[in-house]
Amino acid sequence: MSARIRTVGVAGCGTMGAGIAIVAARAGFRTLIYDSRDDAIVRARKQTEGFLAKSVERGKLAQAAVADILSNLQGSTDIGTMADCDIVIEAVFEDLVVKHGLFSRLNEVCPPHTIFASNTSTLSITEIAAGSQRDDRFVGMHFCLPAQLMKLVEMSPGIKTSDAIFQTAWGFCKAMGQVPVKTLDSPGFILNYFLVPFNNDAIRLVEAGVAAPAEIDRAVKSGLGYPMGPLELLDLVGLDTHLLVAEALYAATHEPRAAVPALVKRMIAAGHLGRKTGQGFYAYQGNAMFGG
Amino acid sequence: MKYQIIRAGESRSFPQPHPFIDQASERAEIVVILGAHAGDALQKLPDRKTGAAILVELGMENLGVHAGERRAEEGSNVLGFARFRLGTADPTNLVELVRQPRTDEAALSAARGIFEAAGLQVAVCGDFTGRILDRLVRPYYNAALRRLDEGLASADDLDATLRLGLGYPEGPIQLLERTGLAHHCEIAEALFEAYGDAAYAPARRARVARSSRKRG
Numbered sequence: 001m002s003a004r005i006r007t008v009g010v011a012g013c014g015t016m017g018a019g020i021a022i023v024a025a026r027a028g029f030r031t032l033i034y035d036s037r038d039d040a041i042v043r044a045r046k047q048t049e050g051f052l053a054k055s056v057e058r059g060k061l062a063q064a065a066v067a068d069i070l071s072n073l074q075g076s077t078d079i080g081t082m083a084d085c086d087i088v089i090e091a092v093f094e095d096l097v098v099k100h101g102l103f104s105r106l107n108e109v110c111p112p113h114t115i116f117a118s119n120t121s122t123l124s125i126t127e128i129a130a131g132s133q134r135d136d137r138f139v140g141m142h143f144c145l146p147a148q149l150m151k152l153v154e155m156s157p158g159i160k161t162s163d164a165i166f167q168t169a170w171g172f173c174k175a176m177g178q179v180p181v182k183t184l185d186s187p188g189f190i191l192n193y194f195l196v197p198f199n200n201d202a203i204r205l206v207e208a209g210v211a212a213p214a215e216i217d218r219a220v221k222s223g224l225g226y227p228m229g230p231l232e233l234l235d236l237v238g239l240d241t242h243l244l245v246a247e248a249l250y251a252a253t254h255e256p257r258a259a260v261p262a263l264v265k266r267m268i269a270a271g272h273l274g275r276k277t278g279q280g281f282y283a284y285q286g287n288a289m290f291g292g
Numbered sequence: 293m294k295y296q297i298i299r300a301g302e303s304r305s306f307p308q309p310h311p312f313i314d315q316a317s318e319r320a321e322i323v324v325i326l327g328a329h330a331g332d333a334l335q336k337l338p339d340r341k342t343g344a345a346i347l348v349e350l351g352m353e354n355l356g357v358h359a360g361e362r363r364a365e366e367g368s369n370v371l372g373f374a375r376f377r378l379g380t381a382d383p384t385n386l387v388e389l390v391r392q393p394r395t396d397e398a399a400l401s402a403a404r405g406i407f408e409a410a411g412l413q414v415a416v417c418g419d420f421t422g423r424i425l426d427r428l429v430r431p432y433y434n435a436a437l438r439r440l441d442e443g444l445a446s447a448d449d450l451d452a453t454l455r456l457g458l459g460y461p462e463g464p465i466q467l468l469e470r471t472g473l474a475h476h477c478e479i480a481e482a483l484f485e486a487y488g489d490a491a492y493a494p495a496r497r498a499r500v501a502r503s504s505r506k507r508g
Contacts, residue, residue, distance in 0.1 A: 144457050152453060152457045154457075181449040190449070190454075202428060205424065210423075216415070222384065223376040223413075224425065
């Protein structure tokens with residue numbers, strides 16, 4: 001049975017799924033997107049066209065390449081289209097029941113050789129694989145947001161993933177131009193495991209009156225050379241999103257640093273979610289940020 | 293505003309020539325005390341109350357050790373500072389400027405001004421052990437060392453993930469190898485003693501590095 005990947009499926013075309021589809025199509029793979037919602041597919045197409053146009057404008061992509069990339073991409077609300085795929089990457093809501101439901105249907109539709117991959121950032125690959133009926137052909141492939149700009153992919157084998165399938169998926173990841181790293185199937189993998197508690201610790205500094213958000217962010221950027229301070233990053237991500245991810249990590253690990261500080265829930269209750277509501281650790285008017 | 297420098301031992305913040313040193317005057321309204329014995333030198337200053345500000349270089353100790361404390365109402369024209377530095381690496385461009393609850397605001401502003409005039413970035417914080425950055429990074433470095441032991445990923449993959457995924461200039465394992473695991477152990481231990489929080493307790497690899505260094 002050939003392990004060569006020619007056709008890529010992406011199930012779920014929210015922001016993440018659309019980005020993953022761009023990565024695959026841009027690398028020359030025939031890429032089929034599935035989503036149950038027609039408006040999601042339309043939005044993903046627009047997002048793709050917009051991204052490619054900007055890439056041309058910035059000199060990162062030749063205009064002539066755009067048509068080829070777009071011709072590689074097809075979207076459908078018919079899950080039956082996934083039958084053509086050699087690998088299907090799932091990027092749906094972070095809920096085990098939802099993912100099991102999707103993979104169960106994909107298992108019925110896809111031929112036996114199709115590899116399944118999950119873009120989960122918080123759930124266990126082994127546990128998701130257990131609902132797929134092909135856990136030996138199941139891998140974790142966690143892309144960073146936005147996938148079309150960030151090269152890193154955290155790849156994790158589940159307990160039953162075969163070495164050969166993992167190597168095939170690894171090679172595919174590199175063929176897409178991404179940089180895979182191998183991690184255990186462990187809560188948060190690498191990125192979120194370190195980032196979420198670090199951000200919680202920064203919030204605790206604010207909560208304890210050690211320093212103001214602007215001082216903390218300045219310290220981190222100047223003293224550590226990070227591109228963004230943790231509090232401005234949290235405002236960008238949204239405190240509601242941070243709460244979800246942190247609670248998932250804490251539930252899986254029970255590590256104290258993963259527990260969200262009380263200040264977060266108070267800020268959410270006050271509507272201070274960050275950029276999306278105009279107020280987080282900083283105040284925002286249009287694109288301008290105040291409090292820095 | 294002009295400032296004069298008093299040297300009191302070796303300075304971790306300014307171990308080499310720097311515009312901040314070059315721009316100092318013979319006599320000035322602001323007094324900057326550099327060195328490991330800056331606190332002792334402060335006690336010997338003839339008149340601490342006059343002058344725009346007195347800046348005391350700190351190690352891991354609190355400013356309150358030298359400036360005094362009184363029921364969270366302490367504060368004067370005396371501030372603490374330290375240029376953030378990891379182990380044996382060069383000091384960074386960041387000065388953590390330590391204030392007390394009722395530190396004189398004009399003194400704070402003057403202190404910030406003289407550092408910024410020399411091209412340094414300033415972050416103001418309260419008088420807490422570890423200030424801002426050591427409190428933030430030491431638990432993260434400990435976690436990285438522990439997860440390396442636990443086989444989460446190889447050292448190269450751990451470092452690559454933090455660099456590529458978050459834009460950090462360097463991954464934690466490479467950074468600690470470059471700047472000194474033993475030094476990390478010492479700082480982490482001081483924080484653990486101050487706060488009693490297990491997150492600060494030095495990771496195994498850091499303790500091994502310090503013990504190996506002691507053995508020579």
